[in-house]
Amino acid sequence: MMYRIGVDVGGTNTDAVIIDENLKLVENVKMPTTEDISTGIYNAIEAVLEKSGIDRKKIRYAMLGTTQCTNAIVERKKLCKVGILRLGSPATHSIEPMIDWPEDLRGAVSENYHILKGGYEFDGREITSFDEQEIREAVRSMKGKVDAIAIACVFAPVRSEHEYMAADIVREELGDVSISLSNEVASMGLLERENATILNSALMKVAETVTEGFIEALRKQGVDSAEVYLCQNDGTLMSVEFTRKFPILTVACGPTNSIRGASFLSELKNAIVIDVGGTTTDIGVIVNSFPRESSLAADVGGARTNFRMPDIIAIGLGGGTIIRENEGAVKIGPDSVGYKLREKALVFGGDTLTATDIAVRLGMSQIGDSSLVEHIDMDFARDTMDKMMEKVEDGIDRMKLSAEPVPVVLVGGGGILVRDSLKGVSQVIKPENYPVANAIGSAIAQVSGTFEKLFTIGDGLTREDALQQSKEEAIEMTVRAGADERTVEIVDVEDVPLAYHTGNATRIKVKAAGDLRI
Template sequence: MRIGIDVGGTNTDAVLMDGSTVAAAVKRSTSADVTSGIVAALAGLQEQRAFTSEDIDGVMIGTTHFINALVEARGLAPTAAVRLGLPATASLPPFTDWPEHLVGAVGARPFLAHGGHEFDGRTISELDPDELRRHAAAIGAAGIRSVAISSVFSPINDEFEQRAQEIMAAELGPDVAFSLSSEIGRIGLLERENATIINAALRELAERIVDGLAASVTGSGIDAPLFLSQNDGTLMDVEYARRYPVATFASGPTNSMRGAAVLSGFDTCAVVDVGGTTSDVGVLTAGFPREATGEVAVAGVRTNFRMPDVLSIGIGGGSRIREDGALVGPDSVGYRLAEEAFVFGGTTLTATDVAVRGGRGVIGDASLVAGVSDAVAQRALGVIAARVADVVERMRTSSAPLPVVAVGGGSVLLPDELEGLGVVHRPEHFSVANAIGAAIAQVSGEIDKVYAISEGKRASVVDDARQEAVDRAIAAGADPSTVDIVDFDEVPIPYLPGNATRIRAKAVGDLALGALVR
């Protein structure tokens, strides 16, 4: 059996999965320290279906810790950004176009150095070890504990990033963490560099958070491998999470979409995940979330690492209702819903209250919203339906029919039909689809490179790229017999010489839990 947990801003959901069957499911309020909410959710599972530690093959957790830390600019480590590219790239130094409050939060220190490659592997300039040692001395003197290294076209050739890390680590010692852009972002220097800096700034927090999550699981008497959800709907082990916390961004919506696919039976559909604070809308294609094709702004910073194509709006079960129902959100009472909403004896009119008043669900004490007028409730519910329908329409890429699946505890806010979109499907266990998505998640491997393809060599280059993606999935813990290529793109780049072609391949397989040692 597996346990899936999703930690949201309002609720912490947990499920016990016996194969593909939901054996137990609970929803608990997210605690301020988060780990207490996880412990409470695990205790709730035990109450529904008793199990022993030996029964559990793995625990999968999706968390918003890291994206929240970046958005709120808290818990970020002092970070230096070292870019290898001189004499080119100097016109736009690291941290260009970052919000001022984030620049201050990470104690931004940019450094430019020689190095870098052209797209075909040719060297821009050789590394200067003495230059890197001088930068390391300045970084050490400033008390900086995390370093992000980026090199021009490093996804094609990461040699200089690896060498620069070796040189600087020898000067700075083992207490300084390094993040390399070739391991994090895609083609595109500034966006890849930004993603690497964000990852570096989160490294220290990742150690504390991962240790806390592990302690909450073991403290509940469960001795099983622990995994965290990635932002592409697949899993990573705790050591990977410590090194690449940025990979957890947007894991909540992807878990919900994967769970929706399993519960509804649709492998292509729009998924509306209505939580306590926001509604996230994404599209499933072949059972996996459609990925954003361009840059993604995270907390005002442009990045290009893999992220789902999701639109979010400030509508959820905890959204405040004002102006006689004409204004819904975007602010929310969040995890204080059980204290502040009318149906729980509070004094704040929320979306949950109007849903209960409108007969959409049985939550709390319905008699406590008897004083809310039906007109206010219907007006607010109409606003919610119209705004969600608008977002789903914006996510469509064709006029073909697109089923709509609603999941999340807040999906009771939605009507049975959305205007222009048809029936809203709510599968069994829809309220904990995010935890189910975490529990059934698989393991992936991905490559994204630019190749100079000589005449007659295309087939062998494509085969090598696909095999590299498969090998990465297996190295990440996938069962080799289950790995398949689920996404493949081949795009010629006419503005570069040498028949340049960008190839992206993604392989996915089932987690080989039986091969793991407890």
């Protein structure tokens, strides 16, 4: 019997699970997240391995879902200095790169940018010819001043040759430097795509630290023969090498893992998922067993981007949310005791009234010492719970696409806070092992491949031909990423005609996913 280990890092807890080759849960643990993140990961791995007692050599795969890249952007820490090359002169000088970024984020990443000749019109014609000497001089001026390079070309999703030509020059001048190309990172929309590309480059060092730290934690526990993967925000896995190239794709992977875990545990392919953690409650939607993708520009640390993100709303309600009474009115959060719940909450002998204390007072949970919250007025507790549920029900309504009642899958360690009956909900499902759904989501995650291209229909190429070609490419990418070819399926197809493009053009995007090879 072979096994896989899944780890998911949250703001309050770091969860770890071990499942067997039949995807049956063998063991799970929930450990406090530590300030340095890595120690919490190591502690969780150590605890789940000791608790299971399995042979370390039989662990075939190890998966990690982590918030470290997100935290680096939000906290403006450990980011690379990025040199930015925008190919689009003279058409794009009116708006500088990072123009709408918060000043502290811009300062942490870079103000070293050049707007150079090159780029394309929407129909693939060059704006201006590629100027090798101009780019070479710009790159030389960055030598010793930057850690990574971001290259963005106008309409790169239509044609990307200029980006690759510029990347070749960067390698010639700067050697083995990390490079991000916008056509590989995000989709249409120059500024949002450029922002995503810059952030991707800024995260290169963080990605290297995360992957090396996870591998080292496994090695110290004797897990040195497992294939290592990290979770990305579409609910699938990516290799260590891929993670180091596209670290931006780990942003928001935590809620995604919970959605995938909720689908797996509940056996539902379509539902709303409520993931209640220690600090926030994330509400998302399962569509064909995968998270619904957001159609809006994603704000990452104050920068607008257009790379794929799960459609998630977060509300300030979790197990550690601080409850206050202000002139007879209940105030819920938004601050939380976070990973200090077990020392700060009243039921654990602390001095801070939290949402967990309210749930224990109402008999919804037996966590800690219930005698320590008997002094809380029962009417106050009920009023507080009503207001907490109003927050949850409002979040559900915002995620629904119709007024019809929908099933809700409840997961996360803070799931004790949610009532069994909610407005607008047909049923509330709390599956077995729901507190560690996020780690289970990382452990059972599949491998995926996404192919996106602009096709001009005509001259012998039909829409059906373009779709078939895209599906074959997506399947091939998935197999190359480590999937068992026999299990690969097409899970999403987008076919969007482009009215503004000359000719009969359409943008086709196909995603395939499959199980890891056993």
